[in-house]
Amino acid sequence: MPDITKRHAHMVDDPLRTNPLLKSIRKMVHKGDVVADIGAGLGILSIEAARAGAKKIYAIECDPEAARELRSRLARASLGEKIEVIEAISFEVELPQKADVVLCETVGSFAFDENILAILLDAEKNLLQKGGKILPQRLELWGALAENLEGPDEESFILEITPDLLVSAPVLIASVDFQETFCDFIHEISSFSCTKDAEVGTIALWPKVLWCDGEATDASPEKPATHWKQGMLRLEKKRMTAGEAAKVEIFIGPHPDDPLAMTERLWRWR
Numbered sequence: 001m002p003d004i005t006k007r008h009a010h011m012v013d014d015p016l017r018t019n020p021l022l023k024s025i026r027k028m029v030h031k032g033d034v035v036a037d038i039g040a041g042l043g044i045l046s047i048e049a050a051r052a053g054a055k056k057i058y059a060i061e062c063d064p065e066a067a068r069e070l071r072s073r074l075a076r077a078s079l080g081e082k083i084e085v086i087e088a089i090s091f092e093v094e095l096p097q098k099a100d101v102v103l104c105e106t107v108g109s110f111a112f113d114e115n116i117l118a119i120l121l122d123a124e125k126n127l128l129q130k131g132g133k134i135l136p137q138r139l140e141l142w143g144a145l146a147e148n149l150e151g152p153d154e155e156s157f158i159l160e161i162t163p164d165l166l167v168s169a170p171v172l173i174a175s176v177d178f179q180e181t182f183c184d185f186i187h188e189i190s191s192f193s194c195t196k197d198a199e200v201g202t203i204a205l206w207p208k209v210l211w212c213d214g215e216a217t218d219a220s221p222e223k224p225a226t227h228w229k230q231g232m233l234r235l236e237k238k239r240m241t242a243g244e245a246a247k248v249e250i251f252i253g254p255h256p257d258d259p260l261a262m263t264e265r266l267w268r269w270r
Contacts, residue, residue, distance in 0.1 A: 004065045008042050011105075014227040017217050021105065021135075022048050024211035028133055029054050029101055036060060036099035036127045038090045038119060039106045043070045046083045049103065057083045058099070060090050091122050091260050098129035104136075109158045109219070109231035111141040111207035112252045113263045117176065118184040134178040138210040141174040142220060145192045145246070148201025148237055156265060160229040163222045167200055167240070168192040170220060173250060185253025189270050192248065194240040201238075203248055203267070205231040233267050 012018055025045060029035060031053030037046045040059035049057050061067045067087040074080045086093055102123045106114040120134060128134065145168040146161065174186045194200070206219040207228060219228040233250075240246065247270040255262035 004063070004069050005042065008066075010227045012042070012044055016224060016226045017228075018044070020211050020215035020217055021045070024135055024215045025049055025103065026052050027212050027215070028135055031055075033100040034058075034097055035101045035103060036090075036095065036123065038102065038104040038123060038127075040070060040085070041066055043073055043083065045103045045105065046070075047073075047077070047079065049101070050079055050082050054101075055082070056097070058086055058093075058095055059083050060086045060088065060093055062087065062089045089260060090119055090127070093127065095127055099127055099132060100129060101133045101135065102128050104134070107136070107139060107207050107209055107228070108263075109207070109228045110156075110205050110252060110265065111139055111231075112174070112176075112186050113231070113265060115254060115261070115263050117182065117186070118254050118259065120178055121182065121184050124178075136209050136211045137179060137213075138175060138177045140172060140176075140208040140210075141186065141205060141250075141252075142170050142208055143173050143190065143192075143203055143205040143248075143250075144168045144170045145194065145200050145240075145248075146202045146204045146232070148199045149232065154234075156231065156233050158229050159232050160225055161204055161221045161232075166204065166221065167194055167196055167198040169195060170222070173205070185251065187249075187251045187253070189247050189249045192246055194242055194244045194246070197241050198239075199237055200240050200246075201235060203233050203235060205233065205250075233265070235267070235269060238269065 029052040108114040255264040
């Protein structure tokens with residue numbers, strides 16, 4: 001098995017992510033559609049779009065190893081004419097025809113941390129025809145205060161946690177509907193109410209993705225575990241009591257050093 005296949009296996013093999021995603025493609029892509037698949041990886045979404053009847057799929061992938069493996073798979077499946085691999089970042093792509101549907105699964109454990117907002121904002125302007133559809137339809141960032149957890153010695157990290165480690169009820173921090181107007185960053189101040197006495201040292205974040213009507217993936221620690229687990233941000237330790245409220249400010253957006261490829265995360269107590 002090629003290394004690139006192993007690296008993608010944790011996503012592809014996650015039924016809570018992959019099954020509703022493939023069902024959504026079958027609902028959204030119609031016979032004769034032109035599709036742009038941004039961050040195509042090994043092509044699972046592009047191939048499903050072809051099965052759904054798309055006449056042309058542009059599989060956009062900037063990783064040379066993934067693009068090479070994808071071309072090999074398409075050749076074996078005799079899909080090389082219908083699915084065209086474009087080895088580039090989507091910001092640099094100019095399609096010969098605009099897409100009816102844009103697919104983009106660059107969702108991270110912190111929801112918006114893989115530059116999906118900037119990617120889709122650019123795609124809406126340059127790759128998608130007017131009135132076209134974007135998958136996912138909506139992306140939400142949820143969060144809750146958590147106990148001072150032992151773990152990696154980083155300011156932010158990925159961890160699968162259990163609901164008993166949360167010390168506040170989950171709060172919807174940000175929601176972006178990709179069928180409406182949106183911008184390329186999230187900047188929110190959210191209020192949390194402590195549910196028990198605890199030393200709070202982290203905030204847990206996770207995505208909830210509405211792929212299309214009736215098809216969703218929720219990475220909450222209160223739901224079955226997904227490959228995203230939860231994104232953890234360390235906060236200055238604070239002793240809190242049950243019923244006490246606190247606010248956290250969070251910014252997620254393009255990194256000023258490399259806004260096309262990197263994401264910046266900033267957070268603090270307010």
